[in-house]
Amino acid sequence: MKIRKFFYGLMFVLFCVQNGAYAEPAKEFYLENGMKIIVKEDHRAPVAVHMVWYRTGSMDETNGTTGVAHVLEHMMFKGTPKYPEGSLSKTVAKLGGKDNAFTNTDYTAYFQQIPKNSLEKMMEMEADRMSNLQFANSDFEKEIRVVMEERRWRTDDQPEGRVDEALRAAAFVAHPYHWPVIGWMNDLQNMTVEDARNWYERWYAPNNAIMVVVGDIDAFAVRNMANKYFGKIRPKKIVPVKPQLEPEQLGPKRVAVSAPAENPMVVLAYKVPALRDVEKDDDVYALDVLASVLDGYDNARLPASLVRKERIALSVGTDYSALSRGPALFVLQGIPAKGVTVDELEKRLRHEVASIAKHGITLEELQRVKMQLISSQIYKRDSMFGQAMEIGVFEMTGIGQKRIDHVIGKLKEVTPQQVQRVAQKYFTDNALTVATLVPEVFPDTKVK
Numbered sequence: 001m002k003i004r005k006f007f008y009g010l011m012f013v014l015f016c017v018q019n020g021a022y023a024e025p026a027k028e029f030y031l032e033n034g035m036k037i038i039v040k041e042d043h044r045a046p047v048a049v050h051m052v053w054y055r056t057g058s059m060d061e062t063n064g065t066t067g068v069a070h071v072l073e074h075m076m077f078k079g080t081p082k083y084p085e086g087s088l089s090k091t092v093a094k095l096g097g098k099d100n101a102f103t104n105t106d107y108t109a110y111f112q113q114i115p116k117n118s119l120e121k122m123m124e125m126e127a128d129r130m131s132n133l134q135f136a137n138s139d140f141e142k143e144i145r146v147v148m149e150e151r152r153w154r155t156d157d158q159p160e161g162r163v164d165e166a167l168r169a170a171a172f173v174a175h176p177y178h179w180p181v182i183g184w185m186n187d188l189q190n191m192t193v194e195d196a197r198n199w200y201e202r203w204y205a206p207n208n209a210i211m212v213v214v215g216d217i218d219a220f221a222v223r224n225m226a227n228k229y230f231g232k233i234r235p236k237k238i239v240p241v242k243p244q245l246e247p248e249q250l251g252p253k254r255v256a257v258s259a260p261a262e263n264p265m266v267v268l269a270y271k272v273p274a275l276r277d278v279e280k281d282d283d284v285y286a287l288d289v290l291a292s293v294l295d296g297y298d299n300a301r302l303p304a305s306l307v308r309k310e311r312i313a314l315s316v317g318t319d320y321s322a323l324s325r326g327p328a329l330f331v332l333q334g335i336p337a338k339g340v341t342v343d344e345l346e347k348r349l350r351h352e353v354a355s356i357a358k359h360g361i362t363l364e365e366l367q368r369v370k371m372q373l374i375s376s377q378i379y380k381r382d383s384m385f386g387q388a389m390e391i392g393v394f395e396m397t398g399i400g401q402k403r404i405d406h407v408i409g410k411l412k413e414v415t416p417q418q419v420q421r422v423a424q425k426y427f428t429d430n431a432l433t434v435a436t437l438v439p440e441v442f443p444d445t446k447v448k
Helices: 009-019 068-075 087-094 116-131 137-156 159-171 185-189 193-203 219-229 282-295 301-309 342-359 363-381 384-396 401-412 416-426
Strands: 027-030 036-041 047-054 098-103 108-115 209-215 253-260 265-272 313-320 328-336 432-440
Touching: 027 219, 036 219, 036 384, 047 116, 047 384, 068 098, 068 108, 068 137, 068 193, 087 098, 087 108, 087 116, 108 116, 108 384, 116 209, 116 219, 137 159, 137 185, 137 193, 159 253, 159 265, 159 432, 209 384, 265 342, 265 416, 282 301, 282 313, 282 328, 282 342, 282 363, 282 401, 282 416, 301 313, 301 328, 301 342, 313 342, 328 342, 342 416, 342 432, 363 416, 384 401
Parallel strands: 036 209, 253 432
Antiparallel strands: 027 036, 047 108, 047 209, 098 108, 265 328, 265 432, 313 328
């Protein structure tokens, strides 16, 4: 399973300390229609990153239309009466820049990396598709086929993708994190252009969007440009979906997935807190440190013990994202070595956490984690796009980019005792969902 860390945690802390990425604070503005503009000046190179974030993702969908947020992302590139299909991407390509978009559970974002002198043109084109997107049925039929094929090669044809989908569907019963961002295939097969249009009309509005600009620009000039193009778009009444809280889990859940694969796999997911209150949610910061102690560097506990020393696993990893609009999972995963069962590997993964719960971590180990994170992340974070992403994620998940420094301070204060306490508190059977991959035996490999 590909391990992704959407919560930057200590990695970003240490980058900021060393590089002063936020020495010049970002400036915030609001247009009269409610659209928020955030500008971070960075004058190291004559370029700019322009991002428009919409606070809507797959968690806002309902049964029957899962995947529509992502489908609309595709439709946003089909053009407007003023700028036909491909105009924006072709314009960016001629400038030697990059453009793309992404959809996840919590939000959808569109971005361009361009020379700073082209920023105004990007704003004009982005504002145009915010309000004038065209929905030709022929375009939709083409894109829905593209999305279905994307689902096939990302999930249906990927054992790891199947396991991840099954894990989340089992872990979450009532909460919309239950369904995949790409959508269920049946919902995609029955989706119509009107479903996409309705999503656009409901969520794509200036008062449900945030613009983030980072680069060699003047903040007030950016505000004026934003007002020129986005300011004339009328706001909409945004009606949020009703709360869909996950009921209390009363015991462990298990799911098995059979798929063509070379090796089995086991994934353990524990329900843990997400970040809601920067000052009070101390457990969140300790959990982020715990994830790094287990699998944040080459000699972290999991790879050192299970892969290199005991050789009972081919690979191991952790995943924890505290920045989310919905509930969070702390994930442990591994591929067992030859001759080792998934049950045996599961026991060893749980033992590593239990060992920290019983014995804790040392101060030296904590410092080693921090220093390793400095060296591994310093260059990765030293980018305009990285800064824009960080701002956007903090905004979309309700924390706000002004609180980044507070998060940094709280992470720096984490103690070994706090790490031990969260290891004791959250890793119980009542919070656990386990997914296993059972490799299918191909006909030509069966033992006669």
